[in-house]
Amino acid sequence: MNRTVHLSPPDVGPLEESYLLAALRSGWVAPVGPDLEAFEREVAARVGTRGAVAVSSGTAALHLALLGVGVGPGQSVLVPTLTFVATANAVRYTGARPIFVDCDPRTGNVDVALVAELLGRLRAEGERVGAVVPVDMFGSCVDYTALLPLCAAAGVPVVEDAAEALGATHRGRPAGSFGAVGALSFNGNKIITTSGGGMLVSDDTALLARARYLATQAREPVPHYEHREIGYNYRLSNLLAALGRAQLVRxxxxxxxxxxxxxxxxxxxxxxxxxxxxxxxxxxxxxxxxxxxxxxxxxxxxxxxxxxxxxxxxxxxxxxxxxxxxxxxxxxxxxxxxxxxxxxxxxxxxxxxxxxxxxxxxxxxxxxxxxxxxxxxxxxxx
CATH class of the missing domain: 3.90.1150.10 (Aspartate Aminotransferase, domain 1)
Structure with a gap:
């Protein structure tokens, strides 16, 4: 018997079992279904955004979020150096370059004063900055009161990496609701889990619609399979969404x-x-x-x-x-x-x-x- 005390094991029980069995017995085993749609609505309501798109991982959510704000080749993206590699990897997926920014030693979150300094330098150099990606470290929100105005003044969108922070708040506002779009993670060790999974949350319904389209292989809305763009197989399954709904209750x-x-x-x-x-x-x-x-x-x-x-x-x-x-x-x-x-x-x-x-x-x-x-x-x- 494994008696190791782990850092953050999944916390699942009878409620999760009942939701999964109900989804399985409903016949909605494919990647779409009523639990998926309900999970998106319920998370959006919890975070306080107009909508959400459930995907296969927090990394996928970050990738789509960056694409949604227009990040691409030839641009730089400011990323905390103290983070999990997925934050930086998602930037590279778009063809952009991450530039790493040190942290506030008290919190581990990105040093907002350094972000301001770096944005000024990059503007003077003529560098194209596609986004700033703050990370809510270990479930503690970045100082968005200071960060958001300076990014807005620089004309640079904020993509919030709230992978670790569902349920946290900054001055009463929920994590994930800051900036143009937020990304959540439901990995096995996160605050809630869908085994593996993630979600984009945003008030920008056009950005979310674009993310949903790209996450389903960029399939055109016609009876046959037609694709005008490169898409991704990023959608969360209905069964895993059912697990997430039970977790969200708890x-x-x-x-x-x-x-x-x-x-x-x-x-x-x-x-x-x-x-x-x-x-x-x-x-x-x-x-x-x-x-x-x-x-x-x-x-x-x-x-x-x-x-x-x-x-x-x-x-x-x-x-x-x-x-x-x-x-x-x-x-x-x-x-x-x-x-x-x-x-x-x-x-x-x-x-x-x-x-x-x-x-x-x-x-x-x-x-x-x-x-x-x-x-x-x-x-x-x-």
Whole structure:
């Protein structure tokens, strides 16, 4: 039996089973059907946009979103260097070039002041900037109050990578609703899952219609198969949409469990010198993943040492994202850096955060961390 405590395992149960069985028994097994249409409506209502298009992955959503705002060859797109590779890969799919921007060390989100500086430089150089793609890191929204006006002033559309942030808000506005279009992910470890899947969300109904057309192999609306453009096989299946609908019903309770676990981590590490939670001041985050940042000079230990200690006890952790400018595939790409992302990669550790973790698993994780801290500080166990 596998007893590993994973970072964010899928949280599924009887409700998801009932939705899937109902979809299966309805006969709508093909990539379209009533659950797919309902899932799009329900997610759009949750995010607060006029519409949505469900697709096979968050990466597909990003690709279509970039195409929707006109990104293509000969353009540059500003992307956080601290992100999962899909954000940058989607830019390359369009033929554009990613330019990487460093992060705010407090939150891990893109440094808005650096975005402003870089947009000014690129304008002076005559560079064609197709979009800015902020990423809501680990479920905490970017400072859109600052970012959106400067992008609007530069005439550059914003494509929000909200893959990690469904259910989070910024000043009361839901993640995914900022900019021209947003992209969500329903991968197996995300806040809700459809096994694999994603969604575009936007108020621009023409952009969404274009995305739906491209996602269905760009098939023309005629009785036979006719194609005037290159399209993609990107649509989500009706069965997976049924799973997503059940997950969406439970979204708030799952966020609540993740927030409660984050609070327990915060209390456990509070007495430890040189340790903080990444984005700890954001009460509106969905707490998809909780990461700590360790100052080894103050703490007397490194994040990787705690990771090793937990791995020996069957507890999964991982570093914060390796910055894109350090990835071999993007060697030589232009970047504007402060060193913040590299420090987070060196000193950060992501801890088990899933809503499916039971009390026994949570207790084991907290006890193992307490054991480690006690051994390093000599203090009495918490």
């Amino acid at each position: 979204l708030d309770s799952m966020i609540g469990r993740r927030r409660a676990l984050r609070d327990r981590y915060a209390k456990l590490f509070a007495p430890a010198p040189g340790v903080r939670l990444l984005g700890e001041d954001d009460a509106a985050a969905n707490c998809w993943l909780t990461s700590i940042v360790v100052d080894p000079g103050r703490a007397g230990w490194r994040a990787a040492e705690l990771g090793t200690h937990l791995a020996e006890r069957g507890i999964e952790t991982r570093p914060v994202w390796k910055p894109m400018h350090l990835q071999p595939v993007f060697a030589g790409a232009r970047s504007l850096l402060t060193g913040a992302a590299e420090r987070l990669f060196a000193d950060g550790l992501t801890l088990p955060s899933g809503s499916a973790l039971d009390d026994r698993q949570v207790g084991a994780v907290l006890a193992a961390i307490d054991e480690f801290l006690t051994a390093r500080t000599g203090a009495a166990p918490a």
